[in-house]
Amino acid sequence: MIFKGTFNNLLRCCNSAVIVKSFRSLSANSQKMSLEEAKQVAAYRAVDEFVTNNCVFGVGSGSTVVYAVQRLAERVETENLKVTCVPTSFQAKQLILKHNLTLGELETNPVIDVTIDGADEVDSKMTLIKGGGGCLLQEKIVASCSKKMIVIADYTKDSVKLGDRYKKGIPIEVVPMAYVPIRNKVISLFGGEIKLRSAIAKAGPVVTDNGNFILDWLFTNQDLDWKKVDSTIKMIPGVVEIGLFVDMCQKAYFGQPEGNVVERSPPS
Numbered sequence: 001m002i003f004k005g006t007f008n009n010l011l012r013c014c015n016s017a018v019i020v021k022s023f024r025s026l027s028a029n030s031q032k033m034s035l036e037e038a039k040q041v042a043a044y045r046a047v048d049e050f051v052t053n054n055c056v057f058g059v060g061s062g063s064t065v066v067y068a069v070q071r072l073a074e075r076v077e078t079e080n081l082k083v084t085c086v087p088t089s090f091q092a093k094q095l096i097l098k099h100n101l102t103l104g105e106l107e108t109n110p111v112i113d114v115t116i117d118g119a120d121e122v123d124s125k126m127t128l129i130k131g132g133g134g135c136l137l138q139e140k141i142v143a144s145c146s147k148k149m150i151v152i153a154d155y156t157k158d159s160v161k162l163g164d165r166y167k168k169g170i171p172i173e174v175v176p177m178a179y180v181p182i183r184n185k186v187i188s189l190f191g192g193e194i195k196l197r198s199a200i201a202k203a204g205p206v207v208t209d210n211g212n213f214i215l216d217w218l219f220t221n222q223d224l225d226w227k228k229v230d231s232t233i234k235m236i237p238g239v240v241e242i243g244l245f246v247d248m249c250q251k252a253y254f255g256q257p258e259g260n261v262v263e264r265s266p267p268s
């Protein structure tokens with residue numbers, strides 16, 4: 001009798017532990033789902049609003065852009081659109097090819113009508129941190145050749161000040177031989193800490209599509225003048241590009257967990 005009671009209690013404990021564990025993994029999965037859905041609604045909205053027939057389209061990089069290319073491929077197929085796609089990375093090029101879209105390049109299409117790209121963080125003035133995926137150099141070149149740059153992101157990227165939400169710092173692409181002096185100069189100019197980005201499935205540093213290293217600058221002062229920071233860091237010999245996009249983006253779409261999209265334009 002005593003044994004049966006203890007066993008039943010044990011069973012009850014085990015069941016509740018299993019239920020709690022399943023609930024946790026269910027809620028982690030549904031959070032992940034809602035993040036993916038948020039990326040998708042933002043991407044679909046931007047493609048539907050900005051891609052037109054005969055346009056030259058800049059294809060950003062990252063996981064949110066995958067949905068934009070999917071939507072573009074659907075529209076090209078159903079509406080028989082002619083769109084030339086200029087990639088911002090190896091990943092973007094693969095996406096274009098996978099969906100049988102027309103691949104272009106800056107050499108033949110130096111003016112892009114609209115670029116749709118993701119971001120790691122967007123502040124209230126529409127200054128962006130980009131380069132979490134290491135593609136900042138080509139992303140910035142393509143954005144700078146675009147009449148319009150539109151950001152698509154989920155709700156976790158929407159912040160008031162840079163650093164409020166994205167904690168991995170500002171990426172700086174550098175020529176490998178110069179990474180130590182650049183690291184020291186940035187810290188002495190603006191403070192903070194710098195990490196050489198390490199690869200995950202390879203020993204050693206990440207090497208970008210352009211053969212460079214990435215430094216992630218963990219800044220501590222959130223009230224810096226980002227335009228000045230951008231131009232000052234760019235002037236350090238060996239810096240190829242910085243993942244700060246100041247006054248480059250005309251609109252941001254943030255997908256929400258409820259399935260709606262919040263829009264933001266630069267302050268006037």
Ligand SMILES: O=C(CO)[C@H](O)[C@H](O)COP(=O)(O)O
Pocket residue numbers: 060061062063064065117118119120129130131132133134135136139
């Ligand atoms: O700048 C980028 C890559 O260099 C990406 O646009 C940025 O990291 C956002 O990526 P995701 O859409 O996967 O969140």
